[in-house]
Amino acid sequence: MHPAPSVVLFTVLSGMGFGLLALLGLGAAQPHGLAAFLHWGLGYGLAVGGLMASTFHLGNPQRALRAFTQWRTSWLSREGWAAVLTLLMLAPVALAAILGAVLPPFFGATGAVMALLTVYCTAMIYAQLRTVPRWNHWITPVLFLLFALTGGAILTGRSGFGVIMAILLGVALYWSFRRGDGAFAAKGATIGTATGLGALGEVRQFAPPHTGGNYLMKEMIYHVGRKHVSRLRIVAILCASLLPAAILLFVPPLPWVLAVAAAIHLVGAFAARWLFFAEAEHVVGLYYDAR
Amino acid sequence: MTALPPPSAKKLGLVIDLDTCVGCHACVTACKGWNDQGYGAPLSDMEAYGSAPCGTFLNRVHSYEVQPEDAAPQIINFPRSCLHCDNAPCVTVCPTGASYKRAEDGIVLVNESACIGCGLCAWACPYGARELDAEAGVMKKCTLCVDRIYNDNLPEEDRVPACVRTCPTGARHFGDLGDPDSAVSRLVAERGGYDLMPEMETKPVNKYLPPRKKGAVEASPLAPLLDVQATGFAGWLDRLLEKF
Amino acid sequence: MGYQQPELDTSPKVSDEVRKTTCYMCACRCGINVHLTSGKVSYIEGNRDHPINKGVLCAKGASGIMQVTAPSRLRAPLRRVGPRGSGAFEEISWDEALGLAVRWLAPLRAKAPEKLAFFTGRDQSQSFTSYWAQAFGTPNYAAHGGFCSVNMAAAGIYTMGGAFWEFGQPDWDRTKLFILFGVAEDHDSNPIKIGLGKLKARGARVIGVNPVRSGYNAVADDWYGITPGTDGLLILSLIHELLKAGKIDLDYLARWTNAPCLIEEAEGEEKGLMLRDILGKPLVVDRLSGNLVPFDTPGIRPDIAAVRNGNRTVFQHMAERYLAPDYAPEAVAERCGIDAGRIRALAAEIAHAAFDEPVVLDRPWTDFRGERHERMIGRPVTFHAMRGISAHSNGFQTARALHVLQILLGSVETPGGFRFKPPYPKPAFAHPTPHSYFMPGRPLDGPHLGFPHGPEHLALKLDDQTPARIDKGFTWENPLSAHGLMHMVIPNAHAGDPYRIDTLMLYMANMSWNSSMNTAAVMAMLTDKDEDGEYKIPRIIYSDAYASEMVAYADLILPDTTYLERHDCISLLDRPICEADHAADAIRWPVTEPDRDVRGFQSVLVDLAGRLGLPPFVTKEGKPRYRDYADYIVNHERRPGVGPLMGFRGDGTAVGRGAPNPAQIERYIENGGFFQAEVPEGAAFFKPWNAAYQDWAVAMGFYDQPQPYIFQLYAEPMRRFQLAAEGYHERQPPDRLRDRIKATMDPLPIWYPPFGDEVGAEYPLHALTQRPMAMYHSWGSQNAWLRQIHGMNPLYVPTKVWEAHGFAEDDWARVTSPNGEITVPVAHMAALNENTVWTWNAIGKRKGTWALSPDAPEATEGFLLNHLISELLPEKGDGQRWLNSDPITGQAAWFDLRVRIEKVEAQAEAQPAFGPIPSPVPPAKRNRP
Ligand SMILES: Nc1nc2c(c(=O)[nH]1)N[C@H]1C(S)=C(S)[C@@H](COP(=O)(O)OP(=O)(O)OC[C@H]3O[C@@H](n4cnc5c(=O)[nH]c(N)nc54)[C@H](O)[C@@H]3O)O[C@H]1N2
Ligand SMILES: Nc1nc2c(c(=O)[nH]1)N[C@H]1C(S)=C(S)[C@@H](COP(=O)(O)OP(=O)(O)OC[C@H]3O[C@@H](n4cnc5c(=O)[nH]c(N)nc54)[C@H](O)[C@@H]3O)O[C@H]1N2
Ligand code: SF4
Ligand code: SF4
């Protein structure tokens, strides 16, 4: 799949935002006043920014509200609802914190659950797609959630939790890369099944249907070099997981330390998310013999 | 409406004969021509005369080469458009309800005035049947020419999809695949029509007819009248004239 | 909540109005329904009633709307203001343009009409353009047939009075075995596809003989990946096998062909000619009476095995030749690249279909000898062939061989077999002979093109026996060049050989690019100057509708309308659109008005003819006789009562013959743009011999009296040229050509290696082009839809070569021929003859043309094979460079090309690349709509 920079950027950032909101909601950090404003503001900023940005991607953003109508069946619609509900439900909590008041933990906790649900919905948009075998697995929501939680933990300075999440994330990433490599083949779709000609013999593309480009090829057929992949995988695991875990483990959670850890984590997250798209192969590529 | 309707008895669709398709692309431009002025927004062409033209088409014709184990390699032309799946994932993923499957005949359509152009349905379709129009920002797909097949303004015989009407070889057949007695269903039964990528569990309505077996027929070799070299031309001529 | 779906209007109004006319994206000429919405063309679909396409359209036809809205359309007449080829033009008015043309042409007509050469390319009004040229008085006219398909057309006409090509078709509804030789698309684009569809629906067998297995060959049930240029050998080997097994239709041969005609054996000027009676009728021996009688004597049974005074029949000559071991499958297998066993199997399959499964119709008919037949018995084997066999230097003989094979099977004009389309059958003797006698201020002495029957019909000047035509058509180099040699016009005019010309007028032919061999050299010839600074071809007038490559090389451009904006006439006097069961003709008419200062070229010619005072185009008072082309179509009579259109003549009810009807065009429009006349049922088969057909043809005005004839297995006109080469004619060929004429002008089909093969092992590969179904030559690239399908063309390489050179996807290669080299992208194809490479024709474009951006893929990756092909063969040591053409017809031998290939670094651009030409039209808008 085409790793559109905007999508990579904003899924990562909004994931982190909802992770931060979730941890704030759970009271992982309990800032007050200006600090609360900064913490919650960062969470809201990342989450809302990500959501807004995703509308840039739309062909007709002015109709975006319609996306709320199909929550019964559509994960994208559910994501929309979950996000809005999260933001609404956590608003009083945030406001209270900024104003120095405290609401009963129930408010924050339900908001946190909603935040994680939002992340889960986002992940399910990808995970539900049979057409992209690399995504079509429970590991996808697990990864998204671990990213959210790791990010949230770093930003809230919860070193212990953060270390665990980061390590889990590393393991999940490693495993997802490995599993992903075999996912397409495991699905069983080949140029032979795509065309139904497999029974006759070995099938290859002779001539494409068009020498000009089209939406499908731009959007769903993307090539990334092997060397590039392995380098980025190392960056992803190192930066998203191992380095932040080490920092959280060995360095006291001073704000600048957390900022550095978060920055390093983000680098890893971007690398991982870029790979998430770039490595994902859509079965439509079979028609173009472009796997 | 994003939920799939209860399965309809009538399942309109296409049957494409890969034994007959010569890969002429007539169905490609006939489809473009009809849909450029019909259902929904026109089908745009970006950089139409430039270095990287990129337009919206609802039907594309591939060419594959197949190497059988014990026969000469073959070329097979392969038209590809929406299969109007019974179990259409492109419908259920749609957040706006723009993508829907018609309850009465199973045609899968996009209600362009509700489409936000998120592209998710195209991601969900295994067959590359959906293309987001770069100019209009809405999702485009084969409509099965819903604005032809029921169109009272067209003569009865023209109430077929534009691609079917134009296909010079008659490789494209349109009909009700829900009715086992329809011409298309019988064709599918006779010729072993099949589904594309059944492992995607989309239950396509459209079917493809496989190429027939190729190669020499079993014919007994011709027996010479006699050994011309041995008997000479005159002998051959005599023998030939006996048949006359 | 239940399931909801939006309301949908399933019956939208399609358009305001439908106007029916004829497509022009290729020479197939399908009927189209043009929909107009708010006065603009909004949709084009096929006309279901039309005889050619019956409602279907090809990819080009269905995107015709893009042709009308193309930004490449010329806007007004152009006069060159910079050097030729620079692309510097100014737009001028029509008055200026026509005034200029008259200033150039009038003196030529008065003093030296041969100094105007008028050649047309994709012209579909040849009966009109040739008439114009004849009226002007120049001998120098032809259309593009000489580089296109003359081998096929001429071989068919000399052999049986019609060829596959446009003059006939398989009996699609009855044939059981259909064999396709060297066809990718052909002119009969939709009829062939409709026909293939019918065969497929019936489960009939289709076999492809073609080095490349794409398109029609891909759907064929079996494929013979023949080595290019060897089809003749394969066909003669099939004939060998069929003869040996006696699987030929003796009765058919005896009755309907010259198989029983006796050939003079005695040495002398008659040797090899037929024995004839005093009226000139060929003689046969009647088996019943044993008498020597004219072939058409009522009640006879001609004897194909007769011998009289040592003179034997054509059949004996044939059988003796083809039974020789030289034609045994083993002897030809290696050369053809096809196993002997496969050749045998093919022969057996043909014999089986022809003789074990005859088609019998209970339709009585009476033949020209007066004999009544109760039934029609047919041999359901059909062939179709086109440029794959005709675009080789042995193409004429190969095409003859195929026609002869079909006749031997008794499958021509029989049910299930090959059927003529009216006005064919029309044997060579019923066509005109060529005319080339010119005099200042006078029309030419007759039609330019035709069918010579002997050296006396060559277009040689009476005084010095030098070529009368600039293209050297109908000379000893290519005596039967029935369509002229368009590919030689520019080289000859440039060389001043046989003479210099003044003005070259071209219509609809992209001669500085894809329709010339040796493109770069042609561009140089067009811009080359004399010592005195004048262009060697001093003036070039060109009519195009679009900003093609050729535009930049002309001095005066007369911009045409598109096909939807003008009157045209698809006439029986010309290339017919008939089908076997009916005669048909059609019109185009302005279904929409041009939005710019362009004019239909035929109307411009009518206008010019009036201004020049060309006799048939002006009245006795010297006033223009025709207002415009539409007026000409209605009122011109070629013979009394016979005009361009056959329908609605006289009072509107006359068909074929009748006085001009002023309302004829309106009647055509009301009728859907065409007219069709059914062949009576009893006349539908055995047409050359069927009295009912002959009578119908006379009534229709195809000819003035019945003219039954027999098929020419043995082509006597060819023998006459051999005799001349042997010294027996008052016109004698130059000595250097004597042996070649003796060898190639054999009256029975032969095979000889294509001349291109002479370059030897240094160039081990054959290089071909194929027409893409979705493109028409150069002119599809301006079409926004079609160019997305074919925007570039790789060179397809067979597995053996691919692996030997270590090619991988996206690689490039240098391809070298004796004439030059190109550097191009390659792609792999397994279903390909192992010694052949090929690419799509005419995708490559010159930068800056066709209103495409200069970095368009057509100009950067697209390429032409034409750079590798020369109009002349390499020098052979005798100081002569022979034409790269068939020695009999002059047909350009595009497919004789031999090359070698090597892998090179990936390139930014295909080579050779030429500098951009400034566009004569403004740049296109970025996006559509
Ligand atoms: N390598 C290779 N070269 C080949 C061949 C091959 O097989 N291989 N084939 C050869 C053969 S058979 C042929 S017939 C030639 C064809 O070659 P051409 O006859 O040159 O065909 P086109 O390229 O279509 O060029 C026709 C010109 O007509 C113009 N035109 C289009 N519509 C109109 C119109 O309505 N009015 C006017 N006035 N002009 C119009 C187009 O813009 C174009 O410039 O190519 C030959 N060249
Ligand atoms: N779509 C479309 N239709 C067209 C045209 C077009 O440009 N586009 N052009 C029109 C014109 S002008 C013409 S002349 C006709 C030509 O129509 P075709 O005769 O179909 O011409 P080509 O496409 O050149 O195809 C020649 C075929 O012969 C094969 N071939 C080459 N050499 C040999 C050989 O030695 N033996 C055999 N058996 N096969 C061989 C090639 O592989 C190719 O398949 O098409 C007309 N129709
Ligand atoms: S129009 Fe018919 S033959 Fe041509 S590509 Fe389409 S399906 Fe195939
Ligand atoms: S082919 Fe694709 S777009 Fe069409 S119904 Fe099936 S999944 Fe949806």
Ligand code: SF4
């Ligand atoms: S692109 Fe349109 S139709 Fe497709 S999922 Fe998005 S809103 Fe629905």
Ligand code: SF4
């Ligand atoms: S049915 Fe209509 S919309 Fe669908 S591919 Fe055919 S022409 Fe296009």
Ligand code: SF4
């Ligand atoms: S074959 Fe195609 S381009 Fe040619 S006349 Fe017919 S529809 Fe037009």
Ligand SMILES: [Mo]
């Ligand atoms: Mo041609």
